[in-house]
Amino acid sequence: KARVTILISGGTGSGKTTLLNALSQSISHKERLITIEDAAELQLQQPHVARMETRPPNLEGKGEIRQRELVKNALRMRPDRVILGEVRGEEAFDMLQAMNTGHEGSLATLHANTPRDAITRLEQMVAMGDMKISPEGVAGQIASAIGLIVQAQRLSDGQRKITHVSEVTGMEGKVIQMQEIFNYTRTGTGPNHEVIGEFRATGIRPRCLHEIITRDLNIDPKMFEQGVMEAGNFSNIPIAERIP
Numbered sequence: 001k002a003r004v005t006i007l008i009s010g011g012t013g014s015g016k017t018t019l020l021n022a023l024s025q026s027i028s029h030k031e032r033l034i035t036i037e038d039a040a041e042l043q044l045q046q047p048h049v050a051r052m053e054t055r056p057p058n059l060e061g062k063g064e065i066r067q068r069e070l071v072k073n074a075l076r077m078r079p080d081r082v083i084l085g086e087v088r089g090e091e092a093f094d095m096l097q098a099m100n101t102g103h104e105g106s107l108a109t110l111h112a113n114t115p116r117d118a119i120t121r122l123e124q125m126v127a128m129g130d131m132k133i134s135p136e137g138v139a140g141q142i143a144s145a146i147g148l149i150v151q152a153q154r155l156s157d158g159q160r161k162i163t164h165v166s167e168v169t170g171m172e173g174k175v176i177q178m179q180e181i182f183n184y185t186r187t188g189t190g191p192n193h194e195v196i197g198e199f200r201a202t203g204i205r206p207r208c209l210h211e212i213i214t215r216d217l218n219i220d221p222k223m224f225e226q227g228v229m230e231a232g233n234f235s236n237i238p239i240a241e242r243i244p
Contacts, residue, residue, distance in 0.1 A: 001026055002212040003105035005145060009118035010152035015160035016109040017041050017085065019152055023107060027081065034074040036067060037085035050077060067091040068129070071098065084108040090129030092122055093138075099145035115149040115166040119176050122146075136174050143168055143176045147208055155186075155195045162199070167206045181206050181224065198228045 006023065010016045024044050027033065032048045040051060052074060057064035067084070068091035074082050075098055082098050084091075087110045099106050110125075112118035119142060126138045133141075151164035165182040181204055186197040203226030212219055 004147035008109040009112040014152040014154045031080035034079040035083045036070045082106045092125035096141045096145045157194045
């Protein structure tokens with residue numbers, strides 16, 4: 001609702017698509033959405049959704065439709081938001097261009113182990129496209145395009161948790177700066193060997209809070225005060241409910 005662009009990062013089986021589906025429930029039904037996936041997994045409930053899927057080449061090596069081509073075509077369809085099931089290659093540059101040119105609130109996932117790793121992966125994927133843009137230029141594109149990075153993780157006992165919510169705050173020199181808003185800290189092990197932990201606010205108010213408030217969204221700034229919050233499982237996530 002606040003139209004903050006969100007990148008969901010995590011490993012295989014960490015629940016990235018599940019979280020993406022959950023976040024999409026807060027998108028207005030008046031918006032035109034375009035989803036781009038390898039195979040249709042997203043379950044958006046909005047009425048104005050155009051779904052696009054990649055296609056592998058045939059036996060003759062022809063007919064392939066890549067994600068990069070779909071992202072470019074999606075921008076010609078005047079979407080309010082573009083949602084990528086997974087960013088994995090040279091289409092990363094086109095995705096950043098879309099996020100920086102009036103498609104705020106777009107969503108995407110990628111494979112990475114930490115929010116900082118997610119930034120590095122994006123830089124590497126843009127480089128795969130042989131774009132004539134300097135590393136500093138790529139970093140600037142990322143810093144201006146991405147608002148929040150949400151890190152999902154599958155723990156040793158099989159639970160899926162959000163372990164970090166970090167805000168991209170801009171550039172300092174040649175380095176993209178981030179600040180952690182929430183994190184999940186493991187505190188022990190239960191009687192059935194389940195992981196026990198706490199979802200904590202770091203005490204840092206995100207810069208996007210002003211945008212959230214100006215859009216008259218019902219959010220209590222006290223949720224950012226330092227301290228323990230609800231456990232960060234996908235069934236009860238304050239950040240997913242309050243900052244779509």
